[in-house]
Amino acid sequence: MTIAVCPGSFDPVTYGHLDVFARAAKMFDQVIALVGVNASKQALFSAEERVRLITECLPEGSNVRADATDGLVVDYCVNVGATAIVKGLRGGADLADERSMALLNRELTGIDTVFVLGDARLEHVASSLVKDVARHGGNIDSFVPPAVARALKKEFQ
Template identity: 55%
Template structure:
């Protein structure tokens, strides 16, 4: 059985993430969505909430067969080894993504012997990034067409909790 890991912070999960997971599932028998902490970013949602939202989103879009969501506790290569993955699948929206992902792919191969498969993102979704979703939400902008249903209110609630709500949802 071929297994791939789609890692990310998923803070929050977006429609672009779901497209990548769907396409990874078409290439591998099983896909493990690995929800990781990114030490260089300040998270909006806690890891357990991100895992729950990802699971809910997969059911919402009918991707729950052959896909599971788990939290990545440490090094990605150790996680991949633990789930029996043969590959890491990462999405690329443009050249900047490739520039950021290439060193990580090379390090994962060096440290853990695992290959990374790059999938070109759907151009219709290329503008969607979790960081941009968080920024739009913090300033009260519309996010409904950027994230799955369950993530919408979770993001808005987290923004309110952080006291960063800039006037509520517009549009």
């Protein structure tokens, strides 16, 4: 069984993230959407809430599941027997940012990173922008699934 880990903060998960999960799910037997906990970042949602939101947004019977870690992604990958890390790219700037991390991860563990081009129609969607729009009462329905939109509206009431 091939296992891939798709790490991110997913604060919150967007349609862009879900698109990358779905693309990865066609390439691997199991995909783990891994919520990373970064102590230097102030997340809106707890890791548990982000895992719950991802899980609620996955189609029934999906070979994608959500989990969280506060450790190194590569250590998590080794522990679950993952053969790849999957990262979604929105454009060239994302590749420049992700390249060094991919090389470092491969050197540490031998695990390669697979870059997946996301849907071009979602290229502009970023969690930080979605939160900003939601914070100001804007319509976020085309950027996030309904469960996420409800959670964001609740946070910013």
